[in-house]
Every structure is written in C-alpha cells, then in structure tokens.
Amino acid sequence: MRVDPADRALAxxxxxxxxxxxxxxxxxxxxxxxxAFTAGDSLRFPPEGFSLRWFQAALASGPFMGALWTSTQxxxxxxxxxxxxxxxxxxxxxxxxxxxxxxxxxLTLSPLVVPMVVLGLGLLQFLSWLRLNQxxxxxxxxxxxxxxxxxxxxxxxxxxxxxxxxxQAAANLxxxxxxxxxxxxxxxxxxxxxxxxxxxFVTSFGNITLSVFLGTSRSITLPVxxxxxxxxxxxxxxxxxxxxxxxxxxxxxxxxxxxxxxxKVA
Amino acid sequence: xxxxxxxxxxxxxxxxxxNRGGEGQPPVVSLRGVAKVYGSFVAVDALSLxxxxxxxxxxxxxSGCGKTTTLxxxxxxxxxxxxxxxxxxxxxxxxxxxxxxxxxxFQSYALFPHMTVSANVAFGLENLGVPKPERAKxxxxxxxxxxxxxxxxxxxxxxxGGQQQRVALARALALRPAVLLLDExxxxxxxxxxxxxxxxxxxxxxSIDITTLFVTHDQDEALVLSDRIVVMNKGRIEQIGTPQEIxxxxxxxxxxxxxxxxxxxxxxxxxxxxxxxxxxxxPVPGAGDTAVEQALMVVxxxxxxxxxxxxxxxxxxxxxxxxxxxxxMTRLRLTVTGEPLLMEAHxxxxxxxxxxxxxxxxxxxxxIRLIPAAQG
Numbered sequence: 156m157r158v159d160p161a162d163r164a165l166a167x168x169x170x171x172x173x174x175x176x177x178x179x180x181x182x183x184x185x186x187x188x189x190x191a192f193t194a195g196d197s198l199r200f201p202p203e204g205f206s207l208r209w210f211q212a213a214l215a216s217g218p219f220m221g222a223l224w225t226s227t228q229x230x231x232x233x234x235x236x237x238x239x240x241x242x243x244x245x246x247x248x249x250x251x252x253x254x255x256x257x258x259x260x261x262l263t264l265s266p267l268v269v270p271m272v273v274l275g276l277g278l279l280q281f282l283s284w285l286r287l288n289q290x291x292x293x294x295x296x297x298x299x300x301x302x303x304x305x306x307x308x309x310x311x312x313x314x315x316x317x318x319x320x321x322x323q324a325a326a327n328l329x330x331x332x333x334x335x336x337x338x339x340x341x342x343x344x345x346x347x348x349x350x351x352x353x354x355x356f357v358t359s360f361g362n363i364t365l366s367v368f369l370g371t372s373r374s375i376t377l378p379v380x381x382x383x384x385x386x387x388x389x390x391x392x393x394x395x396x397x398x399x400x401x402x403x404x405x406x407x408x409x410x411x412x413x414x415x416x417x418x419k420v421a
Numbered sequence: 422x423x424x425x426x427x428x429x430x431x432x433x434x435x436x437x438x439x440n441r442g443g444e445g446q447p448p449v450v451s452l453r454g455v456a457k458v459y460g461s462f463v464a465v466d467a468l469s470l471x472x473x474x475x476x477x478x479x480x481x482x483x484s485g486c487g488k489t490t491t492l493x494x495x496x497x498x499x500x501x502x503x504x505x506x507x508x509x510x511x512x513x514x515x516x517x518x519x520x521x522x523x524x525x526x527f528q529s530y531a532l533f534p535h536m537t538v539s540a541n542v543a544f545g546l547e548n549l550g551v552p553k554p555e556r557a558k559x560x561x562x563x564x565x566x567x568x569x570x571x572x573x574x575x576x577x578x579x580x581x582g583g584q585q586q587r588v589a590l591a592r593a594l595a596l597r598p599a600v601l602l603l604d605e606x607x608x609x610x611x612x613x614x615x616x617x618x619x620x621x622x623x624x625x626x627x628s629i630d631i632t633t634l635f636v637t638h639d640q641d642e643a644l645v646l647s648d649r650i651v652v653m654n655k656g657r658i659e660q661i662g663t664p665q666e667i668x669x670x671x672x673x674x675x676x677x678x679x680x681x682x683x684x685x686x687x688x689x690x691x692x693x694x695x696x697x698x699x700x701x702x703x704p705v706p707g708a709g710d711t712a713v714e715q716a717l718m719v720v721x722x723x724x725x726x727x728x729x730x731x732x733x734x735x736x737x738x739x740x741x742x743x744x745x746x747x748x749x750m751t752r753l754r755l756t757v758t759g760e761p762l763l764m765e766a767h768x769x770x771x772x773x774x775x776x777x778x779x780x781x782x783x784x785x786x787x788x789i790r791l792i793p794a795a796q797g
Contacts, residue, residue, distance in 0.1 A: 323498050324531035326518040328545030328596065338544070342535050 184401055190392035198391050213395040222380035223399075229291075229376060230359040233298035237355045238348065241306030242301070248307070249314040263307045266300050274301070275368030282369065294369040301353035301365060309354060313347030349411055357404070424649050446474040448507075448580065449600050449632040449755065450495055455504030456567065457490050464490045466656040467504070472600065474710040479645040483679070488636045491653075492602055495634060497521045509599045519548075522656065524593030525602040528609070530585045532577035538588050539564065539573040545596045559595055566625070569589045582610050582659060582702040583618055587693075594629070601626070601633040607642060612683035619646055629638070634790030640680045670790055677719040684763045686718045695791065701737060704786055725764035730783035739764075739779040 185266075186200045214375030215217055237362060241263075247253070248260050266274060278297050287293040321343070325335045363378040370379055377400065381393060448471035457465040465487040472478045482622050493499035506514045524545075525694045530598040539560050546556045558689040564570040572621065577585055584607055593598035593601060606622070609643050623646050626633055637643055641651050644664040651676075652667060660672040662727035662791055671677035673683055688697040692715040695703045703718065726734035741753040751773050753764040764782060774780050 177740070316532065318529070320527050320529055320531040321533060323496075323518065324592075325533070325544070326498075327467055327523065327525045329548040330544070330590065331519055331548075332517075334548060339533060388463055397767045 177200050187394050187397045188401060191391060191398040193394075196390065198389055198394055207392040209395040210399070212392045213399060216392065216396075218375070218380055218384075219377070219392070219396050222375050222377040224398075225374050226360055226377040226401040229298055229374070230356050233295055233359045234352055234355040236295075236299050237306050239302055241310060241351065241355075242348075244303075244307050245310035245314055248311060252417060260311075264304045267304045269360075271301070271364040275365045278365070279368050288369075289371045291371070291374050294366065294371070294374055297365045297369045298359045300364065301362060302358050303356055306351040306355035307350040310344065310347050313344055317343065349414070351363055353407070353411060356407075379399060423794065436651055445665055447478070447510075450510055450634060451505075451507040451509070452491070452495070453505040455491070455494055455501045455506060457487070457494065463656050465501075466750050467496070468656070468658060470651055470658065470661065472617060472632055472633040472634050474631055475630055476648040477623075477635060477646060479647035479650045480633045480638060480653055480770075481637055481640060481650050481679075482659075484638055485651040486654050486760045487656040488638075490606060492525075492604055492634065492636045495521075495600070495654055496523050496525050496602055522599040523602050524584070524598035524600075526593050527608045528605040530589040530609075532592070534577055536576075537573065538569065538575050538580070540596050541577070541588060545592065547594065556748060563595045565593045566594070566629070568679040569606075583614050586618065587608065590625075591765045594631070599632065599633050602633040603633065605637055605641070606635075615642075620648070642779070644680070651760075652679065654679075669788060671719060671792070673716055674719075674792055677790070681762055682722055684720045684722070684761060686720065686760060688716060688718065689714055690716050690791065695789075697758065697760055699760045701758045701760065702735065702781060703784060703789065704734070705789075705791060706786055713791075713793065715719075715793075717792040719792060720784060721761065721788060722763040722765035722786040724788050725762060725782050726753070726766055727768075728783045734783045736781045736783045739780050739782045741774045741776055741780060743776050744774055745771065745779075751758060755780075757777075757782070 171190065179404075185290070190198055190202050190213075191201050192205050192207070193199065193396055194206040195202070221282030223418050243257075244263050248256060252266075275297070278300070281288075282288040282293040282296070285293075287296070318341070319372060321339055325339045326332075330338065361378060362376075363382055366376040366379045369380075375383075384393060389419065434481045438709075438762070450468050452468055454467045454469055455465060456463070456467050468491060470478075475552040480491055480686070482488050490499055493500050495508070497513070497516060497520075501514060504514075507511055508522055533544065536544065542560045542563060543556055546559055551559065561570060564573055567590055568585060568593065569587055572580065572584065577588065580588065586609075588796055589606075607619055610618060619642055635643075635646060644667075646663055649661060650662055650667045651661050654675050660676045662665060662670070662672075667676060668680055671680065677683050677685060686695075686697045688701075689694055690696075690705060691709065692710065692712075693717050695705050695716065697703075697718075730736070737757045739757045742754040742756055742761075744754075750765045750767050753766075753774060755762045756762055762782075768774070
C-alpha cells in the first residue's frame with residue numbers, strides 16, 4: 156500500500172511530540188514527590204539525602220491538615236450537589252422540548268467560558284447581597300457552579316448516545332418509569348456518572364481562584380493554604396503535602412478503575 | 422433479492438400452516454379510526470383494523486407509510502391524535518406502555534447490554550412480581566423454546582444476530598402477552614439467515630398459537646409469514662386480504678406494483694376484451710358487455726409464456742429488450758405493440774432468448790386482474 160506523504164509527516168510529528176507530552180505531564184509530579192523525601196531544609200531537586208521528616212511535619216501541621224479536610228469536605232459536598240443538579244439538567248436538555256432549551260444548555264456550560272476571576276468577583280458581590288459572603292455555604296455554592304458544566308457536559312454526551320429503544324423495551328416488559336430509570340437508564344449511564352464525579356471532584360479540589368474570593372478564615376482550602384504559605388516560606392513541607400495529595404488522587408483513580416474500569420470512564 | 426428466492430417463496434409453497442385465525446374469532450387488537458398527525462404531516466390517517474385471535478397479521482408498506490407508527494400506537498409508545506385502541510376488548514388508548522398486555526420485538530432487538538440472556542428474559546417477570554422459583558422455571562422454558570438454553574449466562578454482545586433475535590423473542594414471549602408485536606425483526610440479518618429464521622419463526626408462532634402483529638416492508642416476508650396482510654400507503658390502508666388475495670387480486674395499482682413484480686397495461690374494456698393503448702387485445706373472462714373507458718390490467722411476469730400455437734389464446738409478437746438469467750428462470754423485458762411487458766419463464770436447453778430477438782408470447786388469461794383506473 157502506498158503511504159500518503161501527509162500521513163507520514165503527521166506520524167513522524169506525533170512520534171516526536173509524544174515523549175514531550177509524557178515528560179511534560181509526569182515530570183512535575185515526579186520532581187515534587189522526589190523532593191518531598193529530602194533530608195535537607197530547602198525545596199530542591201535532586202533531593203539531598205532521604206528522610207520522612209517533611210511528611211511528619213506535614214501531617215503534624217494544623218493549618219495544612221485543616222485545609223486538606225476543608226478541601227475534601229467541600230469537594231465531596233459540591234460533587235454530590237452538582238451531580239444531582241447536573242443529572243436533572245442533562246435529562247431536561249436531552250429529553251424535553253421547552254422554550255429556551257438552547258439558552259439553558261449554553262447557560263449551564265457558561266462557567267467554563269467566563270474567566271474565573273470575573274466569576275469570583277461577581278459571586279462575591281452577589282453573595283454579599285444575599286448576606287452569604289464569608290460563609291461555607293457561599294463557598295460551596297461557588298464550587299457547585301464551577302463543577303456543574305463538567306457534569307452536564309459529560310452526562311449530555313452520554314445521553315445523546317443512549318439507545319432510547321432500551322427504555323421502550325423495558326416499558327414494554329411492564330417496568331414502571333421509576334423501574335426503567337433504576338434498572339436500565341442509571342446502570343447504563345454509570346460510567347458517565349463516575350466520570351462526571353471524578354471531573355467535578357478534581358475541579359473543586361484543585362480550584363484556587365474562586366476559593367480565594369469566597370473563602371473565610373475558618374474555611375481555607377488546601378490550594379489556598381499552599382499558595383499563601385509559598386508567599387512567605389518555601390520549604391519541603393509543601394512537597395510533602397503535594398505528594399500526599401497525589402497519593403490520595405491515585406488511590407481515588409485506582410478505586411474507580413476497580414469499580415467500573417477506567418477505559419469505560421474515559 | 423434474487424429472482425430465484427422470489428420465485429421460491431410465492432404463496433403456493435408457503436411454509437405456513439394455513440389460516441389459523443379464522444373469521445368469526447374475536448379481535449385481540451382493534452384499532453378504530455386511529456390517526457397520528459405530526460404538525461401538518463399525517464403519519465396515520467383514520468385507520469381501522471382488527472387483529473383476530475390466533476392470527477398473524479402483517480402491516481406491509483414502503484418506509485414512511487405509517488406501519489411502524491401504527492405498531493407504536495398499539496404498544497403505547499406513540500399517543501394517537503384521534504381514535505381508539507383496544508386490546509382484548511379493553512380501551513387502552515390512555516394507558517402507558519407498561520400497563521398494556523403486549524410483547525414487542527424491536528428492529529434493533531433492544532436487548533439490555535448490562536444483563537445476561539436469562540436476566541433479559543427474567544426482567545419482565547420480575548416487573549410482574551412473579552416469585553423467584555416460578556420465574557426461573559419460566560425463563561428456562563422459554564429459552565428452551567427458542568433453543569437458547571445453553572447460552573443463558575452469556576451477554577447480548579457475545580451472541581450472533583440470529584441468536585440476539587431469538588433472545589428478544591423469548592423475552593417478549595416470557596410474559597405470555599395477549600399480542601406479540603414484531604417490528605421488522607429480520608431486517609438486521611443477512612439474506613440467507615433471514616429466509617431460514619422466518620420459517621422457524623412461523624413454526625414457533627404456530628406451535629404456541631399466539632396472536633401476532635407484524636410490521637415489514639419486505640413483500641416476500643409478508644407473503645410467507647402472514648395469515649392476512651394489510652397493505653399500507655401514505656398512512657392509509659390500500660387493501661386487507663390473505664397473501665393469495667393480495668397477490669392475485671390486487672385492489673389498486675399500488676398493491677399490484679408493491680407486491681411482486683408485474684406489468685400494468687393501460688387501456689379500455691369493450692365487448693369482453695381489454696384493448697391496450699397500443700392495440701393489444703386480451704379476452705377478459707366474465708366481462709360480458711360491460712364497457713369501461715379507462716382501466717388497468719395487471720399481468721404477472723409468470724403469466725407470460727412462450728406461445729404454444731394452439732390458438733386458444735391470442736399470441737403476440739414480442740421484441741426482447743433485455744434478458745437476465747436467474748438459473749431456475751429467465752427474466753425478459755419485452756415490448757409488445759409498443760408497451761413494456763415483463764416475462765419470467767424457464768427455457769430449457771439453449772433456447773433462451775437474448776436481447777434483440779423477436780419471439781411469440783401468449784398471456785394466460787386465468788390470473789390477469791382488471792383494476793378500474795380511478796383506483797389506480
């Protein structure tokens with residue numbers, strides 16, 4: 156078979172780009188994790204010697220552990236609310252004809268388009284008008300807002316591909332609408348739901364801009380804590396905290412993979 | 422579809438066990454003036470028909486004729502714009518699908534991909550609240566009926582198309598519905614399998630004696646399987662009849678041309694003869710003195726035969742335009758007195774005519790069919 160020169164050029168380009176992407180994605184994490192095991196007093200790569208003392212310091216640190224707990228709590232609650240709202244919104248957009256459906260679809264995705272700083276500023280104004288500024292509820296509302304687009308997007312894509320004949324077949328087999336939803340629709344949407352959950356959780360967990368605007372002194376999230384810490388000191392405890400976060404994320408992904416299989420989620 | 426297959430499946434060699442659902446049986450499904458309108462498009466137009474107890478009734482027509490919409494209104498997936506749907510004497514027009522006593526086989530089979538074969542079949546029984554031991558027994562029975570008991574633990578994606586179709590059938594039959602609904606169940610199978618499976622399906626349906634409403638656009642399928650055929654066009658019924666009636670006595674030009682191949686000649690009836698525009702004269706048995714200004718005559722290709730010279734029926738000089746060899750028979754496109762005529766016959770040995778030949782043919786008058794032009 157003859158090889159198209161354009162295909163050849165693309166294949167060569169792909170082969171060259173691939174290692175750059177792998178290294179670019181993995182290297183920062185590798186450097187941080189390695190640096191966390193240093194025995195020295197400064198954040199440096201390669202690390203000087205080996206010790207676990209910065210991990211001990213991180214785990215003993217009240218501000219970091221408090222922030223980790225806040226972030227985890229916030230991301231979990233925001234994800235659950237976002238899933239509930241997003242599931243409803245995705246079904247409405249996919250299945251019902253209503254006035255302003257296109258506008259509604261655009262609106263649910265708009266937090267992706269509006270710059271985060273603008274969103275944070277706007278929310279700050281809005282929440283103080285509602286007297287919800289500087290509260291956990293206000294922070295939570297902001298996080299629901301930024302995770303919602305990922306949920307709606309992921310579930311909509313899955314719903315478009317969903318074979319409605321399966322629901323009709325179930326109804327024909329005497330399943331009430333509630334049973335159809337529970338036995339057919341939701342189980343078949345499970346990979347998309349898991350995928351949306353991971354997206355939402357990671358988005359909330361890693362967000363810094365919105366949390367800076369909406370956070371309170373009693374609810375400082377981990378990214379904000381790391382960010383403010385870096386402003387006045389730069390020691391390996393940061394690397395240890397980051398390594399812990401990477402570990403938690405890895406565990407999450409492995410659990411998800413065991414539950415549904417990552418190839419189905421992607 | 423090859424000509425051989427068509428010739429082999431004419432009503433004369435039906436596998437079917439004759440008319441089981443006879444007249445006088447109570448209707449299981451009744452449609453009374455049922456219509457479905459989408460905006461300005463009339464999908465189904467004031468349609469009335471009965472599916473009798475035990476019969477296999479087929480809705481036949483080209484795509485877009487409203488046959489699938491009609492089936493969906495029986496199952497309850499589509500709400501009629503007007504009219505009444507009755508199942509087993511009960512008005513179900515307002516009832517949702519899950520409260521109707523129907524079992525449907527979908528065109529795509531719609532097997533639940535996350536359930537095994539036996540879980541698929543058990544699903545309906547679970548919804549009805551059939552207790553577990555009884556459920557397991559029924560699933561086993563119905564899977565044995567379609568000869569799939571050995572694949573009970575497989576998932577749908579691990580089955581062939583034909584096996585998937587049988588699972589879908591078993592799933593629908595497990596509930597022992599009042600009526601079995603089949604939506605183009607053979608369209609996803611290859612031609613050879615299709616022919617074999619429809620014979621099996623007919624045998625199965627006969628053996629459990631279930632009332633069946635069947636939708637297809639394939640005329641061979643309809644002729645082979647049905648007790649009665651409803652020919653539909655543009656949301657209306659063109660004709661209802663047994664396969665033989667539909668084939669041999671088409672009521673309209675549409676029916677004649679849709680079921681099997683044929684030549685339709687235009688002309689008039691005078692003094693017991695049909696005279697075509699080009700001047701071909703054909704005796705019309707039993708026409709008497711009736712005169713019809715404009716009429717259509719349907720001539721099936723197998724009624725056109727090489728002239729015997731016996732003189733009982735008139736012979737015509739025909740010019741062969743094209744000749745296609747199909748093995749069991751040869752299909753010829755002829756021109757007789759300037760009009761096109763289709764012929765199918767077996768020419769033994771090397772006597773097969775080729776394009777450009779001039780031959781002599783006669784038309785068997787016993788099966789020709791006159792249609793008043795107004796109905797064409």
